[in-house]
Amino acid sequence: MSVRRVAEFADGRPVFRDVIGVLTSWDDRGLTVEPRSGGPVSFDERLLVAGKVVPLFPARRAPLPGVSPVELQRIAARGWPAVEQEPLGEWTLRASAGFTRRANSVQALGDPGVPLPEALAAVRRWYAARGLPAWVEVVTPGAPEDLRAELDRLGAAYAPTLVRVAELAPLSRTGDKAARDRVRLARTAGPDWTSLYRRVTGEPAVEEAARAVLHGGPSVWFATVHDTWGCGTEGDDTPPVLAIGRCVIDGPWACFGAVEVAPWARRRGLATAVMAVLAARAAEEGATAGYLQVEAENDGAIALYDGMGFETSHTYHYARLPEA
Structure with missing residues (x-):
């Protein structure tokens, strides 16, 4: 939005100022606009003079930043930070009451500082104390060379995950414009x-x-598409939300996740619209590339992301240790 407001009074006359950004709230407390740079601007509704919708700043085409699998895994960890974190040498133990494997697994990058059998025994104890299964994030290269062999010896079960990357500029322009216009952003x-x-x-x-x-x-945005099309069945108790998504911007990288579409609203391009708007917002903050993580067996999601231009950067595994 481009919003004009009364910023102050000088000699009894109003002084107007404009702010361009995302209108993130408008309620009894007033309006809040999140500009491209700087902090949010909040003001009383009575000071509002005018406002109009303007498109997000066009994303500029740029090549994917050079980054190793290890670096991208560390960026991903910052974008999905666990509630509780504790170092084990260069490893990081992570726990979040069982909410997602990423936030409840040890990121086994580098040297744990002790022999692998001792390190994995410590991992088991740490998660057992929290009533959680012991998951190990295994990245190759990045994890210790003998880690996979030690996990195999212990009888670990593996779940592969793909890390996929794409340029933001073409992603921000994908999909139907009418669908993109229905996406709303919030902090x-x-x-x-x-x-x-x-x-x-x-x-x-x-x-x-x-x-x-x-x-x-570092910088989190949530996207929502409301049911203004009347896609739900009249009289039912389905939620009035058709699609959602989440994006975290960290320097040149934007992480996409939590993209969901209501069952009755699928095949309308809403997931693509959500991704496009989040990509455009990330470009506003200087990001040039996006990444996401998807389970290797999720063929539907992989096909969707193929159509958006995502390619596989690398594969990592969650290894679940059997209980001691």
Whole structure:
């Protein structure tokens, strides 16, 4: 939005100022606009003079930044920060009441500072003390060379995950413009956003951890598409939200995740629209590339991201240690 407001009075006359950015809230407390740079601008509704919708700044084409799998894994960890973190040498133990494997696994990058059998025994004890299974994030290269062999010896079960990357400029222009215009951005995940998030459990400890993880990261944005098309069945109790998504901006990289579309609203291009708008917002903050993580067996999501221009950077594995 481009918003004009009364900023002050000089000699009894109003002084007007404009701010261009994302209108993130408008309620009884007033309006808040998040500009491209600097902090949010908040003011009383009575000071509002005029406003109009303007497109986000066009993303400029740029090659993917040079980054190793290890560096990208560390960036991803910052974009999905665990509630509790503890070092084990160069490894990082992470726990968040069981909310997602990424936030409840040890990131085994570098040297744990002790022999691998001792390190994995410590990992087991640490997670057992929290009532959680022991997951190990294994990145090759990046993890110790003998880690996979030691995990095999212990009988670990593996779950592969793909890390996929794409340039932001073409991504920000994908999909239908009418669908993109329906996407709304916010700094927080409100009840409407969480109503469609499939990882909601209803358990208080998990929900508290989920909110902390979801809102953690350098610069977080939440996208929502509301049901202004009347896609739901009249009289049912389905949520009035059609699609959601999340993006975390960290320097040149933007992480995409939590992209969900209501079952009755699929095949309308809403996931693409959500990704495009989040990409455009990330470009406003200087990002040039995006990444996401998807389970290797999720063929539907992989096909969707193929169509958006994502390519596989690398594969890592979550290895679950059997209970001692």
